[in-house]
Amino acid sequence: MMTAPEDRSVPVDPESQRRLRDLGLDYRIADMAIDADAEGFLRADARGFLDEDPTDAAAAELRETMRARRNIGVYDETAGSWPIATVNGWRTAMTVPGGEIDMWAISSVTVSGTHRRRGIARALLEGELRAASAAGIPLVGLTVSEATIYSRYGFGSAVPVANLTIDTQQTGWVGAPVPGRLLYTDRATLADDLERLHEAARSSRSGQVQGWRGRWERMAGLSVADKDASKVRGVHYLDADGTVRGAMAYTVDEMPGTFRSELKIRTIITETDEALRALWQFVVQHDLVDRASVDLRPTDDPVHWLVANQRAITTRVHDHGWLRVLDVPAAIEARSYNAAADVVVRVQDALGFADGTWRVRIADGAATVEATDAAPQVTLGVVELSAVYAGGEPLLRLAAAGRVQGDSDAVASLSRAFRADAAPLLGIWY
Structure with missing residues (x-):
């Protein structure tokens, strides 16, 4: 779009x-x-x-x-x-x-x-x-340079991501073999690959948004504003039929005084598990590389189960995608759910957009929402509703922090319903 x-x-x-x-x-x-x-x-x-x-x-x-x-x-x-x-x-x-x-x-x-x-x-x-x-x-989103500003406007931290640092000399590789092959690619082809793969793969995880051409050209080292453009390398994975199913943009920088290097991944985008395994193997087993690093990975990235020594991977989870619900019925009815629920929810919004009491009925994976005068079973702010909306933040955790109040069974049923099977992801800044 x-x-x-x-x-x-x-x-x-x-x-x-x-x-x-x-x-x-x-x-x-x-x-x-x-x-x-x-x-x-x-x-x-x-x-x-x-x-x-x-x-x-x-x-x-x-x-x-x-x-x-x-x-x-x-x-x-x-x-x-x-x-x-x-x-x-x-x-x-x-x-x-x-x-x-x-x-x-x-x-x-x-x-x-x-x-x-x-x-x-x-x-x-x-x-x-x-x-x-x-x-x-019905929904507003942003990525932030300062994390303490946006809650006052109703935004909640909804899409956390993982920053990974890998000691490639200590990992060992135990991943299953893949049937395709990896090839280096030129920067123009890399930009095309990243653009197509992002759009093809983004439906697999909640939280992803559409990209734009300038984003992929910058990742691929085609931007005149990028001081590291000349360092950018690209590799893509072709499946057994010869179709590109994954691509990675990266740079390699020498670690001072070591004659060894760090591989800095700009982005990895894959359509299939096989493509992801192939690209991770390329990273972990790369010659003359002692360390690899990447940001904006999903918190459930399987790389930890592709190596023999999980302790060789340092994971730092941080906030990234912030969301703000404006229209409660439209937002809740737009997504599917993992469990049934029938709960009266009071949403508090100082700016008024999402404020109200709503009966949320979830059956067969779909929700209907209507305003009601009934007594609420769960009370939460728009920040908390926005935080759980993408399916990555458990409502029960917010309740344990005192950010959500109400009947424990009602909170638990909503928490089960809202959770997504795969961790949400926002793989770009905007």
Whole structure:
């Protein structure tokens, strides 16, 4: 699904516009078709994330990606032509158990260090929530550089991922053999492989969103903004029929003073278990490599069961995909479930979008949701509902932390129903 033109022309939120106008600030669309708007937005975005100022070539490349998004800048006429705050959003499909749901993805959230503590970030985030709700989109998502900010807007950490470091000299390989073969590939083919494989494989795990061409070109070392582009190598796996079923982009860096190297995996995307086993074997048994590392892997990656010494793998699980439910009935009814339940749920939402008491009936894997005046059996906030929505966070764990209250049997039945068979995954940043 490409971003629809109407998403790019969604008007700015009038409430946020009013709040910022009262501060003497102009809150408006930054039009990527206008050179001054595009340059100012892209350079302010880089400044906000403490990145280097992009070259003209890098800015032109980024501009192509941003054309598909609804970009908003906040301008202070006393501070020059660049915006002093930025945000963008676009409609995308997110995989959920049993299907997909429309999601509003938010990115490029920055506020200049010269304009902090004025409520600008709140106006940006709440404005995006109101815009998505007005457009009828039931769910909002983002990835974050700071994990302490977004709960106040109703986001919950819903899709954790694993960062893996592998001591390849200590692992040993015990994985089952695969019938296909591995081949090195050029960067252009690698970008094509990654793009196709991501779209083909993303339905297998909840939490995945659609990618975009610029993402795969950067992973494959084709981006002019990538300082490590010349280091990028690619390998893909062909099954017994000669069809590409998996691909990996990586770099190799020498470990100082050792004459040995670390293999740094940029991404692994596979359609089949055989493809994943073949790529992991390539990593673990690579000549002159003592260590391999990768981020954004699912928390149930089978690599631990492909090696003889699991202690040679260091796993660090961290938050990555954050979700925010706006429309409770639409969100809950969009996915499938693993167990039956019939529970009255009170959802508390200070911003009002998801607030209400809802009867959730789940039978034969499908849910129906309706507003009710009945006494709630389970009470939770929108943060907690959003955290469990993708199926990776057990409701029982949140209850044990005191984040969910109610009848223990009702909580347990909802916890069983919401859990996904495979751990959710978000394999990209956005």
